[in-house]
Amino acid sequence: MALLEVRDLSVSFSTPDGVVHAVNGLSFDLEPGETLGLVGESGSGKTQTALALMGLLADNGRASGSVKFRDQELLGMSSRELTRVRGSKISMIFQDPISSLNPYLSIGDQLIEVLTHHRSLKRKAARERAVEMLERVRIGDPLARMRQFPHELSGGMCQRIMIAMGLLCQPDLLIADEPTTALDVTVQSQINALMGELSEKSSTAILLITHDLGVVAGLCDRVMVMYAGQEMEMAPVVTLFAEPAHPYTEGLLNSVPRLDRARSGILNAIPGNPPNLLQVPAGCPFSARCRHAWEACRERPAFAEVGPDHYKRCHLERLPEAPPET
Amino acid sequence: MNESERDAFDQALDTRVIQGRSLWVDAWHRLLKNRAALASLLVLVVMVALVIIGPMMSDWDHEIPDWDNYSTPPSLETGHLFGTDALGRDLFVRTLIGGRISLLVGIVATLVSLLIGISYGAIAGYFGGRVDNLMMRFVDGIYAMPFMFFVIVLMVIFGRNIFLIFVAIGAVNWLDMARIVRGQTLSLKNKPFVEAARACGATEMQIIRRHIVPNLLGVVIVYVTLTIPQVILIESFLSFLGLGVQEPLTSWGALVNEGAQELETAPWSLLFPAGFLAATLFAFNFLGDGLRDALDPKDRV
């Protein structure tokens, strides 16, 4: 049984300029202990998907469809029940670690509060558990850190603390929204190494949201590529990078300059700009930028299986040979 | 090519060019969707038109009494729509003339404070450091003066004069404006586009004129719509105390004062000026709120 079953999830926001369709009929499963990467560019709906799962959409947002966590429907759940699930069974870490911690409470107080609230531990037991957790996320001198406040710590340190806080209650699912984007490269690799290690050792499933294909390659078991709030392709990580089946995935992979490759003239950029989510095109949302687009693309393709555990939303039978690198 | 030819040429070029929607146009469209603000705007337009045209249309004059009607209630027969006061002067005309003065004081004094406040605040905020410190301490100094005493002393020394009211109100109101503008400028000058302008070789004054001031206008406009009623209220207060405009000229404040004295015998002489005053203040405040919502960039997706 899947840990998380998302079916036909849509998220829209009503704004003064019209209705923004951030997520349009998204479906996926997440197995226990698995790490699934949600990849997409800004406006692809990956963050809004996560917020919808957590019931944390902005006031003008509306989610429809179904999100089942351990057979329990999360959408439409009362906020009291949701609070119980959040933090204890599902937790989330954000892109900006410093501002997601409360500046007026010490690190220790914030960690202890989570445990006394969700696990009804006594303060002393909670403190011990918190220190233990800080050690697990490789924070030196945890006792001293417990007394400090978020602004006294670096971004990397705060992100470790956020991860520690996320894992305190041993949740079944950890949602990580761009956990390393705001950090420096060397610190980023520390955090990535830590996440990799934790996902191996614990049974927590991770939903990793990122735009960085390198991070996905290093950490994820399966990857879902999103564009304009729809899934474009989903595959095990090795398959996705080795044999991308969707033109968008291929375009993304080709457009990143790679550190391990020497310069090869111009990059294969994807032409055009991302769609305006106020008017999502009726057909394939990527067709306007797709070099293989043809008449059939005016209709929305189905999300069809193309190989073992490999799905794509595209009318093409298979991708034509990639253009030679110039 | 002379100027007009060039304009024509530009226009011809422009027809081939897509017109963008500026932030102002966007804000205007949002304001049009706000019923309360729109109604307020309408009320104000009607009010301004009325005080300008109304007295010319009327058969009566604000100074000359109607010898047949002292303190008569509003009636169509006598032609005194709002009745007359104890001296037999037509209250309709007097209310509108009073509105002229009140609105004039409100708008002119606000504009004066706007001009001083924007340049003062923008310069203090943009240059910062010691200049800012010096300029803002001066503002603090004036702030510390008890305003009402200041006005009363002015009135006592120079006699009652409408010009003095402008000076007195303007002298105090620009302080607020300067503070607000300075605060906005401080945050604007750290915006990347200001640095970009410096990198493009713009001089400090060009930056203030082209980049700082236009971006201040949104906040300033909101503040103006909230300042005008405040000034009108101050003027009314002064007039109510008998320190305002001199007879036979009048203002809403002075009329309310007179009306209050005859409240029991001639309630209409309080009701109409007070109603006009309240409606105007209401409209300005609603409009200000609406403008704030319309200009607030947080709404943007």
Next chain:
Amino acid sequence: MRQPVLKVRDLSVHFRVDAGRLFRHDYRTVRAVDGVSFDVMPAETLGIVGESGCGKSTLARALLGLVSAQGGSISWLGEELVGLGEETMRGKRREIQMIFQDPSGSLDPRMTVGEIVAEPLKTFYPSMSRLQIRERVQGMMQMVGLLPDQINRYPHEFSGGQCQRIGIARALVVNPRLVVCDEPVSALDVSIQAQIVNLLKDLQKKLQLSLIFIAHDLSVVRHVSDRVMVMYLGKLMELADRDSIYLSPRHPYTRALIESVPIPDPVLERERARRVLDGDIPSPLDPPPGCVFHSRCPHARDACQAEVPAVETLEDGAQVACLFHRELAAHGPAVQSPDQGSGVADSSSVSETDSSSPEPR
């Protein structure tokens, strides 16, 4: 022999900051840029990489005179820029322009595209007629891939990538010789990043521009630069040709940076031998004594704490600031190149070896 357009020698930019608490001042000097030297050749791209606090953005601003340098020299076409008056420096900005990180934030929201791109023209060529300006602006818009009929549109009507194109048009409209690009693509999506990188390289070739390309993304820098400078806490760590810096980094910090970048290939990425640096970047308020990197350096010895390493120029022109770089050179390449021999002739011998156990060179 070609002469460099820009010669920077021993440049220092310091800020005085108040690190004190309430009622107690504690003025300290932040050496944002500390004794940095480099040259920029005509039509060359110099990449500058480093993490936050390394001083790369301050360096960019010092080159344009947006912050003033405390010491050293910036020689632009033989003319000294440090210590120039505000007025003269403003004039120099016609020749040295800048592109900014925040694409839409660096455009005045109340101005149309036409006004934004025309601004430097109005400043530097006040006698230009409106018609000439319009022609030049529309020509420029076309050059950066914007439709000229959008001249009257406002920045909020464009996407991030298009806004960056407007920023590029503004920088290039006065025909500068050097453009300083401060993280020009880091705020953009990957598919758009590639467009902008291509555009910059294309324009560079067409207009024979010199570029200083500042970024924290090493992959992009590798792609665009001819030479790369690595900075850490205001100091130059290493400066070398692009391929030599990526294939045989000499400074342990350069190596750590390269090893930190994830590679978008699950097989390679998981097999990579990498050493993750410990700890955080120290505060620029009190950098470590001696070599600023020693507190995180895996090879640090006692001498590193005591002595500030001088920048040493090697046989091939590379510059390194490390006391022990010769000994460390035996550690082999940081990145195993999978694309055998595609353009990098001298490195292919390395790439064909077993990718998980780097062999000493």
